[in-house]
Amino acid sequence: MRKTPDPAAAVDLREVHKIYGTGPDPVAALDGVSLRIDPGEFVAITGTSGSGKSTLMHLVGCLDTPTSGRVTVAGEDISTAGSDRLARLRNRSIGFVFQAFNLLPRLDVQSNIELPLVYAGIPRRERRQRALDAAAKVNLTDRLTHRPSQLSGGQCQRVAVARALVNDPALILADEPTGNLDTANGADVLRLLADLHRSGRTIVLVTHDPAVAARAARIVEMCDGRIVKDTAT
Amino acid sequence: MNWFSGLLIGLREIREHKFRSFLTMLGVILGVASLLAMFALTAGIAAGWRNTMQQLGGLERVGVSDKQVSLEFADLAALSPGRTLADAEALRGLPHLVSHVAPEMQTPATLSAPDGQTVSARVTGTWPDNLTVSQHEIAAGRFLTDLDLERGARVVVLGDAKVAQLWPDEHGTDADFLGRTITINDRPFSVVGVLAFYQREEDRRRREAAAKGAPAPARFAMGGRSGGSGRRDMFSWKNESVIVPLSTLYHEFRSGQPETPPLAMAKLDYLNFRVRDLQRFDETLSAVQSLLRGTRRGVDDYDFDTREDWFERMETSLRSTQLSGGLIAGISLLVGGIGIANIMLASIAQRVRELGVRLAVGARRRDVFLQILAESTVIGMIGGFLGLGAGVVLLDLLGRVAPLESPPVIEPSAVLISVGFATAVGVLSGLYPAWRASRLDPIAALRYE
Numbered sequence: 001m002r003k004t005p006d007p008a009a010a011v012d013l014r015e016v017h018k019i020y021g022t023g024p025d026p027v028a029a030l031d032g033v034s035l036r037i038d039p040g041e042f043v044a045i046t047g048t049s050g051s052g053k054s055t056l057m058h059l060v061g062c063l064d065t066p067t068s069g070r071v072t073v074a075g076e077d078i079s080t081a082g083s084d085r086l087a088r089l090r091n092r093s094i095g096f097v098f099q100a101f102n103l104l105p106r107l108d109v110q111s112n113i114e115l116p117l118v119y120a121g122i123p124r125r126e127r128r129q130r131a132l133d134a135a136a137k138v139n140l141t142d143r144l145t146h147r148p149s150q151l152s153g154g155q156c157q158r159v160a161v162a163r164a165l166v167n168d169p170a171l172i173l174a175d176e177p178t179g180n181l182d183t184a185n186g187a188d189v190l191r192l193l194a195d196l197h198r199s200g201r202t203i204v205l206v207t208h209d210p211a212v213a214a215r216a217a218r219i220v221e222m223c224d225g226r227i228v229k230d231t232a233t
Numbered sequence: 234m235n236w237f238s239g240l241l242i243g244l245r246e247i248r249e250h251k252f253r254s255f256l257t258m259l260g261v262i263l264g265v266a267s268l269l270a271m272f273a274l275t276a277g278i279a280a281g282w283r284n285t286m287q288q289l290g291g292l293e294r295v296g297v298s299d300k301q302v303s304l305e306f307a308d309l310a311a312l313s314p315g316r317t318l319a320d321a322e323a324l325r326g327l328p329h330l331v332s333h334v335a336p337e338m339q340t341p342a343t344l345s346a347p348d349g350q351t352v353s354a355r356v357t358g359t360w361p362d363n364l365t366v367s368q369h370e371i372a373a374g375r376f377l378t379d380l381d382l383e384r385g386a387r388v389v390v391l392g393d394a395k396v397a398q399l400w401p402d403e404h405g406t407d408a409d410f411l412g413r414t415i416t417i418n419d420r421p422f423s424v425v426g427v428l429a430f431y432q433r434e435e436d437r438r439r440r441e442a443a444a445k446g447a448p449a450p451a452r453f454a455m456g457g458r459s460g461g462s463g464r465r466d467m468f469s470w471k472n473e474s475v476i477v478p479l480s481t482l483y484h485e486f487r488s489g490q491p492e493t494p495p496l497a498m499a500k501l502d503y504l505n506f507r508v509r510d511l512q513r514f515d516e517t518l519s520a521v522q523s524l525l526r527g528t529r530r531g532v533d534d535y536d537f538d539t540r541e542d543w544f545e546r547m548e549t550s551l552r553s554t555q556l557s558g559g560l561i562a563g564i565s566l567l568v569g570g571i572g573i574a575n576i577m578l579a580s581i582a583q584r585v586r587e588l589g590v591r592l593a594v595g596a597r598r599r600d601v602f603l604q605i606l607a608e609s610t611v612i613g614m615i616g617g618f619l620g621l622g623a624g625v626v627l628l629d630l631l632g633r634v635a636p637l638e639s640p641p642v643i644e645p646s647a648v649l650i651s652v653g654f655a656t657a658v659g660v661l662s663g664l665y666p667a668w669r670a671s672r673l674d675p676i677a678a679l680r681y682e
Contacts, residue, residue: 063593063675084597091595102590102679106249118238119595163594 009072010171010202011037011060016069018055018225029055030066031225037204039170042197044205044216052225054175057206061096061173062089074170091119095164097189099176101156103148109135109159110144116167134162138192154185161192171202178212190215239607246580246608247615257576258616260569261658264562265620265651270627271558272647275551281639282547286540288431288468290368292511293332295518296538297504297525306532313532316501318479321360323524324506330517335363337503338479340486342418349400356417356475358482366505369471373407374426377478385480389415390426392474420485422477431468566654569616570662577609577666588670589678598671605667606660613659617652624651 018030029052037043047053058064059071062078063086070079074093078086090096095116103112113131122130135141138158148156157177164172174193178186194215197203205216213219214233221229247254286292297320302310321336338358345351363369364376372393381388391399396410403409407427414421483496494500508517518537525535581588588601596604628641 058676061593063679084599087592087595087597090593096593098679102586102593104587104590106245115591116594119591119597119600167595 008039008075009036010039010041010074011035011204012070012072013056013059013066014070016059016066016071018052018059018064019067028225030059032069033225033227034069035220035227035230037202039202040197040200042194042203042205042215042217044207044213044219045222046207046210046213046219047222048208050224051222053206053208053222055225056222057173057175057204060171060204061094062086087119091116092167093169093171095167095169095172097157097160097164097172097174097177097193099179101148101153101160101180103156103159103163105148108145108147109140109151112148112159113162113166115163120167130166131162134166135159137165137195138162152185153181154188157181157185157189158192161189161196165196165201169201171204172196173204173206175206176208177205178207178209186212239603240611242604243608243611247611253576254612254615257573257612258569258619260565260572261613261616261655262569262620262623264566264569264658265617265655266623266627267565268559268562268651268654269621269624269643269647270631270641271555271562272651273624273628273641273643274631275555275558276642276644276647277639278554279547279551280642286544288368288471290366290505290507290540292514292540292544293508294366294368294540295506295508295521297506297521298536298538300534300536302532302534309532310534313529313534314498315529316504316535317528318497318499318501319528320504320525321501322497323528324504324521327517327520327524330509330513330520331506332509333362333365333507335360335366335503335505335507336479336501337363337505338482338487338499339502340482342475342486344395344399344475345416345419346399347414347416349403350398352395352398354395354473354475356477356482356486358477358479360479362507363476363505366507367471369474370429370431372427372429374411374424376426377476381478382480385484386478387420387422387481387485388425388477389417389422390428390474390476391424392428392472393430394469394472395475396427417475417477418486428471428474431471566658569655570613570658572662573609573612573659574662574666577605577663578669580608581605581666581670585673585678585681588673589675589681592673592675593679601673602667602671605670606663609663609666610656610659613662614652614656616659617655620655621648621651 013033013035016030016033017028020027020029031052033052033056035056045053045056055064059066060073062073062081065071065081065086066079070077072078073089076085076089076093078089081089096102104115107115110128110131113134114127117127117130132141132144135144138161140155140158140162143151143155143159148159151159157180160177164174172193177189177193181189190212193203193205203216205212207213216233218230218232220227221231297316299316302313318336321334324331324334336359339355340358342354342356343351344354344356359377360382361377361379364371369376371390374390376390377388380386391410393407396407399415400410410424410427413424415424416422480496483499487499506521508514510517518539521537526533529535588596591601591604625643628643632640
């Protein structure tokens with residue numbers, strides 16, 4: 001197995017350990033994980049709670065850095081990156097979709113979608129236009145001035161998807177995106193992710209639900225901080 | 234993200250929580266209001282003092298006074314003729330430094346108007362320059378002239394209050410009294426001028442306001458001319474002036490008595506002069522000093538009365554007033570700042586998840602820091618502006634409840650300083666909450682319930 005990461009990969013983890021806590025009783029959330037995801041792949045990461053899939057997602061999402069090993073995201077080695085560099089990567093290269101939507105309740109739909117562009121320093125006029133385009137992709141152009149509290153759960157998650165893709169990231173990370181939705185809305189969101197995959201984006205979907213994982217082209221199963229199964233469907 | 238978007242976010246937060254934000258600002262509002270009121274009150278007092286001083290002759294007026302000769306030279310004291318007209322004549326020899334010279338002799342006398350009352354008064358004999366040195370203002374007629382002086386003319390210029398005392402039943406204009414004859418110690422004098430009525434600025438305003446309320450009889454309802462007001466203030470010496478030419482006073486009332494020296498050697502009661510250029514104040518005083526050394530035959534028996542000491546005392550007392558007022562305002566601002574910091578900490582605790590989302594979509598730590606700091610700055614600034622309004626209202630209320638000696642003056646610098654302090658309080662009280670917010674761990678913040 002190669003020890004140096006491949007910059008051509010969308011995501012490349014080499015012998016990654018993540019240990020929480022110090023002292024006599026540290027917890028190894030990731031215990032030597034190596035995983036390569038190529039650009040344009042649609043990968044589901046599954047496992048029970050405590051399997052390490054969330055920790056893996058945090059590393060892939062540049063929200064955290066590994067205790068040891070190397071993590072490369074969009075060609076950049078983030079193993080030792082500072083918080084500003086991580087923030088820039090999250091901003092430019094990654095779009096997040098969360099289980100709890102995580103929209104800002106006091107902003108309307110348009111401003112929520114624009115949020116990543118604000119931190120990218122995009123001028124207001126361009127922000128408006130790109131938010132409009134993203135809203136059109138998730139079919140929400142008629143809800144731009146609504147606030148999240150005025151939307152259904154399915155609509156909220158579509159706003160979140162629009163926010164995730166507004167910055168045109170190479171990688172979209174979805175963490176239990178259907179967890180808070182009914183079956184119909186869940187299917188809706190999964191269809192959106194599949195559309196994004198078809199348009200060439202890399203999708204990483206974290207879920208404990210085998211039915212949801214089945215939508216991906218490749219399923220990585222985790223248990224106790226290790227990858228136990230990596231299958232193409 | 235820049236400052237501007239930070240400010241927009243801050244404004245939106247404030248709009249979302251209007252009442253909470255108002256409560257947060259209250260300390261700053263009260264602080265700025267008291268700061269502004271304090272500045273306005275002291276500025277008003279200072280303006281009143283400056284005005285009073287100007288009417289009393291201004292900084293340029295210098296008096297030559299007597300000084301006790303020190304013991305070791307006591308035997309020489311008798312050599313000096315003292316303050317005489319010779320001093321005044323000598324001062325005229327410095328026209329480039331001393332613009333006006335006004336020697337004064339005074340004598341108590343009985344004034345009588347054939348068509349009015351008989352009153353006692355202190356009659357002043359002086360030179361025409363006294364008009365400028367004492368900052369007299371002629372309401373009707375004229376002041377003394379060189380010709381009056383040369384001739385020893387029996388002419389008199391009366392203060393407004395003296396006119397009121399001599400003719401208490403007449404309420405005509407000042408010009409009506411010109412040309413009348415009064416007697417001073419039984420010698421007839423012709424009234425050639427009447428001085429303006431001197432009063433403090435706020436008295437004048439109060440009278441004017443009263444006059445507006447009841448147009449015609451107001452002047453007399455307030456006690457007629459100034460003589461009836463019954464109040465003796467620092468201008469009474471001017472309002473009760475009875476001024477004649479110095480030569481006239483000397484020849485009519487002083488000479489002929491035994492042992493009277495010639496006019497040039499006669500003692501003066503006062504000797505005032507006006508410095509031409511305040512920039513050369515010290516130079517002028519030392520020139521006058523060497524001049525007087527000549528006329529006093531080297532005896533050091535004179536001193537100068539300047540308004541500088543008075544001015545300094547005034548400044549000191551103003552400063553201490555400002556200091557105590559500033560302290561109160563400062564404590565209020567401090568409390569306001571603590572309030573802002575407290576609310577900002579509570580507010581970020583409430584918004585941990587929001588901040589987590591912002592971090593997840595690419596906000597850097599400094600963006601979060603800036604956002605919280607901008608919010609507290611906006612709170613401070615808005616509090617400052619509301620405080621200005623509150624300060625104006627406070628001053629208005631104060632003026633209604635307790636009429637002020639001097640009306641408050643709101644200077645632009647006071648406005649700038651007050652709002653500046655409020656903004657600074659906003660910035661300072663936001664620093665710690667902003668730092669706390671910027672240290673949030675994005676993963677923990679996203680999981681926060």
